[in-house]
Structures are given as structure tokens and as C-alpha cells.
Amino acid sequence: MGEADPAVSVWRARGRTRAVVLVLHGGAEHGTGSVQPWKLAYLRMVPIARALHRAGRKDGVEVRLLRNRRYGWNAPAEHPVDDARWALERIRADHPGLPVVLVGHSMGARVALRVADDPAVRGVCALAPWTPRGEPVAAVAGRSVLIVHGTRDRMTSPAESHAFAERAAGVAARVARFEIAGEGHAMLRRARVWTRLTVAFTLDLLAGDDGGTLRGAWAAPGPERLRIPV
Helix, strand or coil, X not given: CHHHCCEEEEECCCCCCCEEEEEEXXXXXXXXXXXXXXXXXXXXXXXXXXXXXXXXXXXCXXXXXXXXXXXXXXXXXXXXXXXXXXXXXXXXXXXXXXXXXXXXXXXXXXXXXXXXXXXXXXXXXXXXXXXXXXXXXXXXXXXXXXXXXXXXXXXXXXXXXXXXXXXXXXXXXXXXEEEECCCCCCCCCCHHHHHHHHHHHHHHHHCCCCCCCCHHHHHCCHHXXXXXXX
């Protein structure tokens, strides 16, 4: 990609790297402008990336936060999908054979769900995902998927993420979906809840220990597992 490469911030593991988390920020349906480091959609994911690093670094978890070349999804080009594939290739080059967990917000969650078919990916944590009607689920086949959505989100549809979860449950290794009462799209009102669920999911997949946070979620009956209130 040369000069047009996306930017990546890296928080390295303590000691030998054993796994990698790739964090993907949100954007817009249309927008070819560059993503500056002060863009709110990008800044929103910095605290989550840091929290993931604090929780996982002792277990060898490295965290990478991708900053896309362009702000929009821009169908049919789907620029952020290309950027995420590029970032996964970089991870594979630096850490061949290591497992990866994807964490994305809004458009970034849609991207994560699209690129989950990369062989390194163990699972996807999709925060307030943009999953329009008919969004394909094939890429999450055999993966673990956690979806978290605020009940008052007006930017991306909780109903559509629920429909996506229902479809994904037919192909994924496991799917759980949390509904955060009274929360909107920006993940600000109950930020600790978003962070706690994201960290628990990631550590469950990469370190085998989520502190019990998600144990009840995975064990819940199918319909209940997709509408877990918080």
C-alpha cells in the first residue's frame, strides 16, 4: 500500500507475545476523507485498547489499534475491510501462527464481522455494530461472537444486531448478545460495562479466564443468550 498504508498503534505484551487483539474504530456510510488521530470515532476506542492491554499484557497479549485510511465504508469499495485485512496480514507477518481477537465499534464492528474468516481469528467482540438487514454471517463460521448494544442507540439498530445474532447462531461456534439499558451509541454513559464485557470476552478466548463474567451468558438458553440485559 506504500504511502497510503493505514496507521497502527501497538501496545506490546509483557514478555513473549502469545496472542493479539486488533481494535477497529467506527466511521460512516460514506466518507473518503482521511481519519485523523483526533477523530472521535478513533479516540473512542483508545481507552478500550488500553484497558485490553492492561488486562492481558501479563498473559502475553499484544493490542493493536488500527486507524483507517478513509472514514467511510464507501460501498462497493468497502475501504475499511481492505484496511483490516492489511492489518491482519501485518499481524501474521510479525507473529505467525498466533491467535487474534477482533474488537470493533459501529462500522468497525461490521468490519470485524466481515474479516472474521481470517484463519488467525478466534472471535469477534462487536460493540454497537452496524449490521444492516441482510448482512452476511458466513465469515463468523466456527468463531465466538459477542455482541453488545445499547437499548437507546439511534445510530445503529439494536433490532438489526439481534437479527444478525440470530442468523450468526446458525454458523458460529457460539454467540451471546448483551443489551445495555439506557445506553446510546457512544458508549459513554456506562463505559465501564462496555469495557468489562470486552475485556472478559477477550481474556476468555486468549487466556482462558474471563473471571466468570460471561459464564452465565454462554450457558443461557438460545433466545435468552441473545437478549441478556445489563
